[in-house]
Amino acid sequence: MRNKAIPALICAALISGTAAFTGAAPASAASAYSASGDISEQLARIPGLTVVSVADKGGYPYYTLTLTQPVDHRHPGKGGTFQQRFTLWHKDAAKPMVLYTGGYTLATSTREITTLLDSNQVSVEHRFFAESRPAEVDWKDLTVWQEASDEHAIVTALKSIYTGKWLGTGASKGGMTQVYHERYYPHDLDAVVAYVAPDDANNKDDSGYEKFFRTVGTQECRDALNAVQREMLVRRPAMLQRFEATSAEQSLTFQYLGSADRAFEFSVLDQVWNFWQSGSAANCSTIPDAKTATDDELYTWSLGHGLSIYSDQGNGAEGTGPYYRQAAAQLGWADLKFKHLKDLRHYPDIYQPNSVLPADMRTSYNGQAISSTDRWVSTSGRQMMFIYGQNDPWSAERFKPSKHDSALYEAPGSNHGALISKLTPEDRAAAEATVKRWAGQ
Structure with a gap:
């Protein structure tokens, strides 16, 4: 799922590379x-x-x-x-x-x-x-x-x-x-x-993305990330409470996604993607043990390592909504299977760009x-x-x-x-x- 971290990444000039060369x-x-x-x-x-x-x-x-x-x-x-x-x-x-x-x-x-x-x-x-x-x-x-x-x-x-x-x-x-x-x-x-x-x-073939998440980094790192992602949903009541508290502190609402619970699940689904998008293999050593970490340890680490909050404030017409509209209409998206989370997902069809858009921006896909x-x-x-x-x-x-x-x-x-x-x-x-x-x- 292409997510709101991308504009921040690009607009913050992470990819400027100006120190790499000496111009005139x-x-x-x-x-x-x-x-x-x-x-x-x-x-x-x-x-x-x-x-x-x-x-x-x-x-x-x-x-x-x-x-x-x-x-x-x-x-x-x-x-x-x-x-x-x-x-x-x-x-x-x-x-x-x-x-x-x-x-x-x-x-x-x-x-x-x-x-x-x-x-x-x-x-x-x-x-x-x-x-x-x-x-x-x-x-x-x-x-x-x-x-x-x-x-x-x-x-x-x-x-x-x-x-x-x-x-x-x-x-x-x-x-x-x-x-x-x-x-x-x-x-x-x-x-x-x-x-x-x-x-x-x-857009119907996401095998390239699926292969990436089966092979990126080490097996140990992949297993640890998947375990944290799964544990976030296993402990849904405790994690959702913290998610709602963070959202309240930032005055975030979830009318487009439908509820805080739906927004929480959407954010958890994107966590591993975001970890690799902006992090590195060096961050693998920081991954907590999903089984022994406390609720606070698990949530705090996740919030700092890929758990982005998808709110109305970021995803409407004035935010990154135009991007999601393009993804839904033409650019496509990665509809990952998340086999390790199958028994814990409450909203199996949520992971697609129309989910985060206001109703008047939603559309059907044409990839021609x-x-x-x-x-x-x-x-x-x-x-x-x-x-x-x-x-x-x-x-x-x-x-x-x-x-x-x-x-x-x-x-x-x-x-x-x-x-x-x-x-x-x-x-x-x-x-x-x-x-x-x-x-x-």
């Missing part, structure tokens, strides 16, 4: 701003683009911008418009440009390949997240093609200024977003570097766009690089690059924060050289 020394703030005047004027001349603000970032101008986008790119004159937020870190119009989306709200971090290439960077807020939405949202317009078309409009507008190579990048849902952009508009970008991007090409993208990447995609983490559950079902100057690398021991800088020295050198070549350096 920035110009002084004074010289950067003196050079930015012409860029400001050029930006102001782009139809539909608004310069909201400009600040300093590392001695270079950092613009916050909006672009007027049609709600429906298929019928741009009929469905109204919205203002899509994005930022521009300007260094030199002739340098490469990195186009980044986190797949959620507007992220401000400097990306790994931006530092490697000493490039400009554009960061885009995904349509219908945060401020990038119309006053009245029709959720049927939240599709991967519509967002790809949003980004196409931004790229088209800015290419009138930035003449160097363009590389798309993103992590997790942001990596998926860049892949879909490349699929629908293959001439926009010169290359794509996607980090830990899941590819749920067949995702499966066709999967085939396109493996047969026709060009200059695409995929970085995955060995111990990351999101990396269990992954894109398979074609033979057209494309590559896949796995960072040993890494979780959902896998980076080029975390690859083996040999793979890192090869990946960096490829990215630089794609950027014309």
Whole structure:
């Protein structure tokens, strides 16, 4: 189940990797701003683009911008418009440009390949997240093609200024977003570097995820985690009491899921996934003995190691609800079997994205766009690089690059924060050289 930990992970810039590379020394703030005047004027001349603000970032101008986008790119004159937020870190119009989306709200971090290439960077807020939405949202317009078309409009507008190579990048849902952009508009970008991007090409087949949880880490660690997860449900009354107390302290409610008990079970089901997503094998030594741990020890450890609370406050339209809507409609989800919990589950059909959504955002699934993208990447995609983490559950079902100057690398021991800088020295050198070549350096 894709969960609310992902936006926090990405937006906190866990995958920024800025310390891994040494870029060219920035110009002084004074010289950067003196050079930015012409860029400001050029930006102001782009139809539909608004310069909201400009600040300093590392001695270079950092613009916050909006672009007027049609709600429906298929019928741009009929469905109204919205203002899509994005930022521009300007260094030199002739340098490469990195186009980044986190797949959620507007992220401000400097990306790994931006530092490697000493490039400009554009960061885009995904349509219908945060401020990038119309006053009245029709959720049927939240599709991967519509967002790809949003980004196409931004790229088209800015290419009138930035003449160097363009590389798309993103992590997790942001990596998926860049892949879909490349699929629908293959001439926009010169290359794509996607980090830990899941590819749920067949939503009915979760064998890749099931295999991951049978093989990740050591048998001892897997058994200990499963035992803790099971014990949380064995002791449901005591754990639910603590879960409700934590929720009350944080003023959390569970109208979408239906009850605190349903929310508790949902959160327990996600616990092991979250443990591996953001933790590491080193955390295995902290796992308590499920049989001998006290109720407080069991709950406290779980709360700090993967027990996320799925509440109305985090999962509605103003939070990560747009992501769950996309998962329910197109992206898919991991419907794990949880055989070791079968006799303890009260709600066997709860582990799917519609469960955490308000009624007006729920929908039925159509995976045609995702499966066709999967085939396109493996047969026709060009200059695409995929970085995955060995111990990351999101990396269990992954894109398979074609033979057209494309590559896949796995960072040993890494979780959902896998980076080029975390690859083996040999793979890192090869990946960096490829990215630089794609950027014309």
